[in-house]
Amino acid sequence: MSFDQFHLYVHKLQPNWPDSQWSCIWMRRMYEFWKHPVDETLAIDRERLVSFLRHLKSKGVPPWQRQQAAVTAGRYQTMISGEIDPAIQEVVRTLADLAAAQRNGDQAAAEKENHFPDNEPEVVSEMRKTLRRRRYKYDTEKAYVGWVIRLLHFCPNTSPAAITESEIRNFLSSLVTNESGGVSASTLRQAKSALLFLFQQVLGRELGFLEHSEATKPKKLPVVLTRGEIASIRQGLPKNKRLMLDLMYGGGLRHKECRRLRIKDLQIEEGTILVRDGKGEKDRITVLPQSAVADVIKKIEECRTRHQRDLERGEGEVHMPDALARKYPSESRRFGWQWLFASPKTRTDPRSGRHWRHHVSEDYLAKPFTRALQESGCVKNAVPHSLRHSFATHLLEDGADIRTVQELMGHADVKTTMIYLHVMNRPGLSVRSPLDRLNRDNEEAE
Template sequence: MQATAPPPKLLVQLREKIRLKHYSLSTERQYVHWVRRFVLFHGKRHPADMGAPEVESFLTHLAVEGNVSSSTQNQALSALLFLYREVLGLDLPWMQDVVRAKRSVRLPVVLTQAEVAAVLERMTGLHGLMARLLYGTGMRLMEVVRLRVKDVDFERLEIVVRDGKGAKDRVTMLPRKLAAPLQEHLVWRRRLFEDDTAQGMAGVYLPDALECKYPNAPYAWGWQYVFVAESYSLDPRSGALRRHHTDEKALQRAMKKAVQAANIAKPATPHTLRHSFATHLLQSGYDIRTIQELLGHADVATTMIYTHVLNQGGKGVASPLDAL
């Protein structure tokens, strides 16, 4: 009689379910991290033997002892709810009663046009081009990093943002000032692609089942990343050795150095350029719905947060001190 194989371990089941639902690699890493911490916090007890009291005590520990932010606490809760519902197949009444931490409502950091110019003047080369794309298109950091050759249309001056936040596509503009520099970059990129092809290393990652549906697509020029790493690396999921897109952390470091060199006290990051893009379009008189579509916001209420800049000072009210 053949012995039945033991069921896979909990974290293996968690990873399989996350990949089945096509969650991103960063989400997979975060969910695995929080589930592991939850299990270790309770002495390696199996989550099936625990419930609301254990979840709440863990979240309380994160807030009180770990001093984590509300968003981090809610991320941990989301990981645990995914574990119980999707992996363990439990949807118990107590899950509906777990209270999420109240998130702080904060205004985005926005640079003035003069400050943006000062930062961009201090960013050259590849990172300078990427930073100008962030400000000139309103794309998110990872949307620029994952940009593919086929999604840049120089004739129409458009960029198609594929699989953005919420798994949605959208179209944004390609600034005229960036058309020539980007074409020059793609000439260099094409040479690198041809060198990789000659070495049999031109394959690129394709999302979901596209690689099975289009087996030749990973080796086609159009599917290549515009901004790539200097060397090959192992895919953490498939184990394939290939050239991945550039590391977003390098752009973050370059931006930080430029902000410091420009003597700007604001805590500006690459995402600040997206905020500045939306703010400056509003100041130029473009309507909120158009900006909503360019940013890819599902709800116009998200875009409305940028309207605070239209009021000079507090709600456009002049201080009585200025009247003295």
Template sequence: MTQVSHNSKPKLLDQVRDAIRTKHYSMKTEEAYIHWIKRFILFHKKRHPKEMGENEINQFITHLAVKDKVSASTQNQALCAIVFLYKQVLKIELGDFGNIVWAKKRETEPVVFTKKETRAVLDQLSGMNWIMANLLYGAGLRLSECLQLRIKDIDYEYNQVTVRDSKGNKDRITVLPQVVKQPLQEHLTTVKKLHEKDLKEGFGSVYLPYALERKYPNADKEFGWQFVFPATQISTDPRTGVRRRHHIYETVLQKAVKQARQKAGINKPGSCHTFRHSFATHLLQDGYDIRTVQELLGHKDVKTTEIYTHIIKGIGIKSPADNL
């Protein structure tokens, strides 16, 4: 039995990282895939993946469900990481995995704020947090999509927001809420001053997707490519080691929304993603067709969007107890 040596192990993981970056996957996906590939190798006593195959993958993925009690989505992510290793890095085609024991998927409907609750939460926010939350609700953005917005993605003329490289690696266009336009323009005036300050101090570059940095050497310092919601501090890019300003952390808005919900006296377990659920549900309530909502949300399959029709079916139904 060949083991992954101390010297060869980083080489394999470096190949994985290179393959992930070639596919333009996010940093979060890269970290997750590396984590699961390491776990897979360690689970099998550091055997090299080339010496293993479908049976060993089956054993590991089943172990996650049976022994570690992971969720169905976590188990699926682990499998995706290992399949990526074999197909994209080792160039080995995999066959049938056999009878994998899958974690039970919980069928839960999304939490949705009413329009009154949405307004109450938003009223507890201010400044940049208010703008971001209004984009989550008013444009149906995921939190990661909101944080990754570049200045060039905002179109004030057509009242549109371009969401680039979201799930599925496909750009989409959604609506820019009128209520956000002026506060956002004022916010970007401050962002521009910050960018000019960074340039004077020898910084001002930003991470560019899709290897655009090589294609357009100076684009990383253009204002249009800067993040709409930049971090307060310059930091080191973990992929390149370059010191620059990234977007703010997810936790900034997550904490603000949690506090706002509590201050608004709303007891249901709402989060940043609840705004996106509410966006879809309220559009359907207002009479927009499901295909339009699907397009705005960026769902590949309309079945994913149909969950919101299940929610609105229960709204407004009169209980038979009220007719007694």
């Protein structure tokens, strides 16, 4: 098999993907490294591949690029013999773990996260282990595992390794064409990513271009509440839930960001909130509403009292980021790291199995918010995240600069922020309906 044949193979396998481009680059470099004629088949085994990878490492090539080279070798083997040598697949996995650890954090922390649900399919447990080694977030783990379990239910009589590409395509298409109206484009992308991770990263199988039905659900404008509606909903919430609403609406926080606030993130003297590890693993600073400061201070003192009781019982520990947990093992008991909205009860961590205090769950505000929304008489299909949309829209209505709103919201692209211009009560200039002008002219004529 010549280099030209490999070039045709990868472009057929993944048309218009960047993968096919870098696969050809690495394949040519292997031919050049072993001084092999490009019109002849190149024999690649584990020993030869490792020698090439060591050469790359000596040249300062990072793990993620060495992983690309190893993946290319596996694809070349698949083209020749129809399967990848398990020894080469193991090299690919090792480099993938190294690359992910370098990118996402301390890989050694995964060794402590050895707690798995009972009676789970073996392939799902293996997927969890791979996700944890590569430091994927727990929300991603839950989502990916959920899609894999749905695929296994879709193909109940087939082992995971034997599921064909045709069955995978049928499963993805079924998500779009089901009776409930189908999933959105973003949900379909998530499902596809989960299945690609399973087959390529866990099972070591190359998948071709997955042609399936595309999602047809259109993008919708965000639901924005008026100031009066927010005031009515706020009044209908229990007092212990109002502070969360105040911070989400007053600072433009996502629901998850608000639940994960730590005591040290509230910079009261500066009048700011430090949002750590937000969407896209980005940090940002947003405004702390002055009208909420007194309630924040009261909440912090309540947390201090509870934390002191936890310490007296030998508890008081919370989850810490990987590197900090390793470097400062005692920090997890310090007051500044405690959750502002801590759960009333301690519970077992689903990954490590350790018993500590977590932040409140999503339902803590979601269910009371829904009840308060109904009691207020508002018929909009709003959820707690609508408070963030309302924050951005009301700032723009009050004349805030769109770049400032972009930074407060943590948007990477100003185009994302500009969507709120479409839902403002007074978009752009003060536009009046032509019907109002017609009626006014008629009244003046009379």
